[in-house]
Amino acid sequence: xxxLSKTIGGVFVLFGMSxxxxxxxxxxxxxxxxxxxxxxxxxxxxxxxxxxxxxxxxVYAANGCVSCHSQFxxxxxxxxxxxxKWGKRRTVARDYMKDGQVFLGAAxxxxxxxxxxxxxxxxxxxxxxxxxxxxxxxxxxxxxxRWLFRDQAITGxxxxxxxxxxxxxxxxxxxxxxxxxxxxxxxxxLLSLKRDYALPEAPAPQE
Amino acid sequence: MSVPNQTADLQLSRLVxxxxxxxxxxxxxxxxxGLFWLLVAVALWLFSAxxxxxxxxxxxxxxxxxxxxxxxxxxAMDLLVYGWVSMIGVGAAIWILDSMAExxxxxxxxxxxxxxxxxxxxxxxxxxxxxxxxxxxxxxxxPIYAAFPIWLAEIIMAIWAVALVIxxxxxxxxxxxxxxxxxxxxxxxxxxxxxxxxxFFKVSGxxxxxxxxxYFGCLVSLWLTPLGVGMVYHFVPLLIGRPLYSAKLAAIxxxxxxxxxxxxxxxxxxGAPLPAWIQTVSVVANVLLVVPVxxxxxxxxxxxxxxxxxxKPNLALRFLVTGGLVFGLASIWNAITTFRSxxxxxxxxxxxxxxxxxFLIGFMTLVCxxxxxxxxxxxxxxxxxxxxxxxxHFWFSIVALGTLxxxxxxxxxxxxxxxxxxxxxxxxxxxxxxxxxxxxxxxAIFLGLSALLGLGAFLTVFVNPAWAPDSEExxxxxxxxxxxLA
Numbered sequence: 001x002x003x004l005s006k007t008i009g010g011v012f013v014l015f016g017m018s019x020x021x022x023x024x025x026x027x028x029x030x031x032x033x034x035x036x037x038x039x040x041x042x043x044x045x046x047x048x049x050x051x052x053x054x055x056x057x058x059v060y061a062a063n064g065c066v067s068c069h070s071q072f073x074x075x076x077x078x079x080x081x082x083x084x085k086w087g088k089r090r091t092v093a094r095d096y097m098k099d100g101q102v103f104l105g106a107a108x109x110x111x112x113x114x115x116x117x118x119x120x121x122x123x124x125x126x127x128x129x130x131x132x133x134x135x136x137x138x139x140x141x142x143x144x145x146r147w148l149f150r151d152q153a154i155t156g157x158x159x160x161x162x163x164x165x166x167x168x169x170x171x172x173x174x175x176x177x178x179x180x181x182x183x184x185x186x187x188x189x190l191l192s193l194k195r196d197y198a199l200p201e202a203p204a205p206q207e
Numbered sequence: 208m209s210v211p212n213q214t215a216d217l218q219l220s221r222l223v224x225x226x227x228x229x230x231x232x233x234x235x236x237x238x239x240x241g242l243f244w245l246l247v248a249v250a251l252w253l254f255s256a257x258x259x260x261x262x263x264x265x266x267x268x269x270x271x272x273x274x275x276x277x278x279x280x281x282x283a284m285d286l287l288v289y290g291w292v293s294m295i296g297v298g299a300a301i302w303i304l305d306s307m308a309e310x311x312x313x314x315x316x317x318x319x320x321x322x323x324x325x326x327x328x329x330x331x332x333x334x335x336x337x338x339x340x341x342x343x344x345x346x347x348x349x350p351i352y353a354a355f356p357i358w359l360a361e362i363i364m365a366i367w368a369v370a371l372v373i374x375x376x377x378x379x380x381x382x383x384x385x386x387x388x389x390x391x392x393x394x395x396x397x398x399x400x401x402x403x404x405x406x407f408f409k410v411s412g413x414x415x416x417x418x419x420x421x422y423f424g425c426l427v428s429l430w431l432t433p434l435g436v437g438m439v440y441h442f443v444p445l446l447i448g449r450p451l452y453s454a455k456l457a458a459i460x461x462x463x464x465x466x467x468x469x470x471x472x473x474x475x476x477x478g479a480p481l482p483a484w485i486q487t488v489s490v491v492a493n494v495l496l497v498v499p500v501x502x503x504x505x506x507x508x509x510x511x512x513x514x515x516x517x518x519k520p521n522l523a524l525r526f527l528v529t530g531g532l533v534f535g536l537a538s539i540w541n542a543i544t545t546f547r548s549x550x551x552x553x554x555x556x557x558x559x560x561x562x563x564x565x566f567l568i569g570f571m572t573l574v575c576x577x578x579x580x581x582x583x584x585x586x587x588x589x590x591x592x593x594x595x596x597x598x599x600h601f602w603f604s605i606v607a608l609g610t611l612x613x614x615x616x617x618x619x620x621x622x623x624x625x626x627x628x629x630x631x632x633x634x635x636x637x638x639x640x641x642x643x644x645x646x647x648x649x650x651a652i653f654l655g656l657s658a659l660l661g662l663g664a665f666l667t668v669f670v671n672p673a674w675a676p677d678s679e680e681x682x683x684x685x686x687x688x689x690x691x692l693a
Contacts, residue, residue: 003380004372004373004380007380007385007388008369008388008392010462010465011388011389011392011393011465012392014462014465014466014469015392015393015396015425015429015465015468015469017469018421018424018425018468018469018470019396019397019400019421019469021470021485021488022417022418022420022421022424022469022470022472022473022485022489023400023401023404023417023418023421023422026413026414026417026418026481026485027404027410027411027414027417027418030410030411030412030413030414030417031410031411031414033411033413057343060343061341061342061343061344062278062339062340062341062343063272063275063277063278063339063341064275064276064277064278064280064281064341064343064348065277065343066277066343066344066345067276067277067280067281067345068276068277070555072476072478072479072480074477074478074479074551074554075478077547077551078477078478078547078551079478079551079552079554079626079627080551080626080627080628080629081478083629084626084629084633085629090478090480091480092480093413093480093481093482094413095480096412096413096480097411097412097413098412099412100409100412101343101412101415102412102413102415102416103343103344104416104476104479104480105345105555106345106475106476106555106559107555107556107559107560108555108556108626109259109637110633110637111633132269133262134262137634139634139638140262140634141259141261141262141637142262143258143262143267143269143275143276144267144269145269145272145275146269146270147270147271147272
């Protein structure tokens with residue numbers, strides 16, 4: 001009994017150390033992060049996440065985007081992410097301080113998305129990619145997400161965000177393909193992925 | 208700190224069906240559900256492997272939300288972990304803890320209750336993730352309404368296990384007891400607090416990855432590892448009729464795994480936006496973890512020395528010993544790929560996936576089947592008739608494991624070196640791994656076949672000849688009848 005309680009006590013202490021160091025400490029210390037305010041321009045970094053983008057976390061999580069896409073840029077010494085132009089600098093904790101949810105990811109079956117909103121600014125590009133990835137890149141292994149779109153009859157003017165599709169993908173005459181609210185939220189989120197501001201703790205490496 | 212003495216494990220060899228009657232229900236429930244979830248997991252894995260290998264495959268359904276890769280693959284992995292290896296591990300742990308306690312069992316309905324709740328949690332989890340309720344956090348995808356039942360079931364099991372050990376009639380302490388209790392306590396703590404932080408308290412963004420990958424380290428090193436190691440430490444000495452070689456090595460393996468295990472997970476996301484010391488500590492922990500794991504594998508090897516002949520006829524032993532030795536290799540490979548110079552190339556690639564698969568399919572799955580092949584005949588009082596089936600199952604498992612790990616590792620290495628060169632477009636990087644990805648599909652087929660063979664072996668036990676506990680013949684699958692296992 002004594003020996004057993006010693007064993008269990010030891011497990012609690014040793015295990016508790018990792019719990020404290022890797023769960024509780026980050027929980028407490030990251031809660032106090034403050035945004036960086038540029039002394040000259042008064043610009044706040046990172047900027048606030050737009051409300052529309054916050055609706056996108058759930059869609060990103062639900063469809064397992066994280067199974068193939070990461071969202072962090074490693075330092076030059078840790079990998080080739082910066083050379084690959086996935087970001088000008090490494091990402092640090094403050095980059096994520098305003099995100100309601102963080103999807104770092106641990107696999108890259110597809111490209112990193114840390115700065116996808118910097119390289120692609122057109123919602124149409126994202127809609128076409130999600131509807132049929134082959135429209136953007138004929139070789140890609142990414143699957144389509146057509147349930148995020150709706151085939152509807154055109155009433156009056158065509159919808160502003162209707163997909164521009166040709167050939168086999170084109171909707172039947174008098175109809176149009178429009179993104180659902182879920183697709184709009186997801187694309188707003190993807191467009192918001194822009195870590196192109198400067199943070200003093202992560203200077204961009206010199207070329 | 209001391210560790211319980213392991214040698215007495217041996218004296219249990221003939222206690223086999225002692226308390227079996229009360230426990231038969233719960234253990235069978237855990238075993239049958241575990242096998243069921245294995246089949247579901249492997250089917251979904253096969254499905255997702257073809258999806259990711261060939262985007263033009265007819266298995267890609269762009270119109271059907273719940274069949275998309277990002278939902279199917281995580282479900283397959285979660286079922287493999289929380290359905291298959293966890294449930295078999297718990298079933299075997301019930302058997303082991305009970306036979307070591309020598310008690311008429313208190314509260315036999317508790318494990319039964321836990322088994323039912325656990326299964327409900329898994330059903331909700333599959334339903335939730337396929338239906339679009341995933342949390343999007345790897346290995347923690349199950350939404351709260353699925354994670355909570357699983358956690359509750361585990362708490363019930365933890366309370367039952369601790370109560371059983373405290374109230375045990377036999378005051379001897381065993382190394383496998385220590386491992387199994389650790390597993391139950393650590394998983395209840397880790398799964399509860401990870402889900403609590405991420406889904407209930409909604410911690411600030413940057414803390415999420417730290418908690419999530421801390422949990423992964425605990426899941427692998429403090430839940431699955433102690434279950435697997437506990438099974439090997441318990442069954443192998445029983446099967447060869449010899450105590451463990453060294454109590455000291457056993458103590459090193461125990462305290463080492465407990466001390467380093469919790470720190471290992473962060474190494475999955477090196478270069479992440481986390482404090483540098485956290486990442487360094489995690490790399491160091493992964494390297495240090497080799498010491499206890501090799502202490503375990505060496506102990507196993509030295510215990511087996513002179514008895515390796517028995518591996519050939521005794522199939523339960525073969526599964527257990529192979530699994531245990533694969534674990535030693537897996538931990539060395541894990542340490543090597545964690546070094547920053549290598550990790551910077553292989554991180555994010557299929558090679559890292561292969562590293563986890565080597566642990567799950569190599570170590571855990573083999574050991575789980577070994578435990579089933581040992582326990583099941585004693586549980587139902589029948590010995591094996593179709594040993595050829597089990598022999599085939601073993602070889603299919605090895606071929607599946609080899610194909611899977613080899614292919615994914617090569618694909619990952621190609622991918623990793625491609626990614627290092629910014630001149631190579633990312634599409635070309637993915638192309639580099641493609642030829643090997645066909646092997647991934649093949650491996651998934653082998654895995655499916657091996658799971659079916661395992662199921663077949665499991666089912667045939669019920670039509671097998673009866674076995675009496677006092678008969679000289681070993682009830683576990685033994686190929687050559689002449690080999691005696693006195």
